[in-house]
Amino acid sequence: MPKTVPVLTIDGPSGSGKGTISRLVATRIGWHYLDSGALYRAVGLAAAWEQIDLSDEDAVAACAARADIRFDAESEGGEPRVIVNGKDATHQLRMETAGAAASAIAALPAVRAALVDLQRGFRRPPGLVADGRDMGTVIFPDAGTKVFLTASAAERAERRYKQLKDKGVSVTLDGLLGEILARDARDANRAVAPLRPADDAVSIDTTGQGIAAVVEQVLALLPASLRGAKG
Numbered sequence: 026m027p028k029t030v031p032v033l034t035i036d037g038p039s040g041s042g043k044g045t046i047s048r049l050v051a052t053r054i055g056w057h058y059l060d061s062g063a064l065y066r067a068v069g070l071a072a073a074w075e076q077i078d079l080s081d082e083d084a085v086a087a088c089a090a091r092a093d094i095r096f097d098a099e100s101e102g103g104e105p106r107v108i109v110n111g112k113d114a115t116h117q118l119r120m121e122t123a124g125a126a127a128s129a130i131a132a133l134p135a136v137r138a139a140l141v142d143l144q145r146g147f148r149r150p151p152g153l154v155a156d157g158r159d160m161g162t163v164i165f166p167d168a169g170t171k172v173f174l175t176a177s178a179a180e181r182a183e184r185r186y187k188q189l190k191d192k193g194v195s196v197t198l199d200g201l202l203g204e205i206l207a208r209d210a211r212d213a214n215r216a217v218a219p220l221r222p223a224d225d226a227v228s229i230d231t232t233g234q235g236i237a238a239v240v241e242q243v244l245a246l247l248p249a250s251l252r253g254a255k256g
């Protein structure tokens with residue numbers, strides 16, 4: 026796809042609000058949306074289904090290369106359904122176990138390499154909002170607007186707690202906080218494409234902020250000519 030298709034990247038740690046904000050911004054301006062974390066989660070799940078050892082880099086990369094991952098427009102609670110190798114994995118993918126598996130396989134360079142073209146293929150007119158860990162640093166380094174969302178770990182754990190409780194999942198706040206901190210550390214300390222803000226990213230600390238306020242801050246970073254698409 027031509028590099029002239031505009032991209033807005035939104036990176037950040039778990040629970041910082043990337044998915045929520047990205048989806049709302051994409052809807053407001055009529056752009057496509059890439060949930061890159063869902064791709065890593067889907068590969069982790071597909072590998073588990075095939076009983077592949079998640080530390081076997083070549084086997085997981087081969088699984089990533091042949092995985093059929095589709096985002097279905099029909100949504101569950103505002104999030105698109107994700108179909109992995111023909112099975113609806115929407116619910117399973119949101120579990121923290123899927124997040125942990127995704128974080129583990131995401132540290133393997135061959136797995137990341139296997140997903141590069143797939144992610145760049147989402148760049149289609151009129152534009153793309155891409156959320157993840159390395160959207161602004163590795164996948165779309167030429168993106169015109171880059172955001173790095175953060176929030177305190179305690180608030181991110183509370184957000185995730187509410188989100189999973191609303192979905193009927195039984196979790197504890199302490200357990201989630203521990204899992205989030207472990208995932209932050211693994212994502213930020215890995216050798217390849219670690220979680221970090223791009224040098225030209227604008228950081229937004231969303232601690233104590235409502236969703237609508239963050240959406241407006243992100244929209245304000247876009248050039249007026251792009252922002253106006255849907256008012």
Ligand SMILES: Nc1ncnc2c1ncn2[C@@H]1O[C@H](COP(=O)(O)OP(=O)(O)O)[C@@H](O)[C@H]1O
Nearest residue numbers: 039040041042043044045184188231234235236
């Ligand atoms: N200011 C905020 N920005 C984004 N999400 C928020 C905010 N406040 C609360 N939330 C809630 O936090 C939860 C986690 O958001 P999510 O978009 O899944 O984060 P991420 O994709 O970064 O893991 C959602 O249930 C969302 O509604």
Ligand SMILES: Nc1ccn([C@H]2C[C@H](O)[C@@H](COP(=O)(O)OP(=O)(O)O)O2)c(=O)n1
Nearest residue numbers: 039040061062063065127128131157158159
């Ligand atoms: N661009 C990306 C997206 C996700 N990952 C990895 C690291 C993350 O811990 C997992 C899950 O990502 P996801 O964005 O779905 O997780 P959260 O919604 O932030 O909890 O995948 C990545 O390495 N690179």
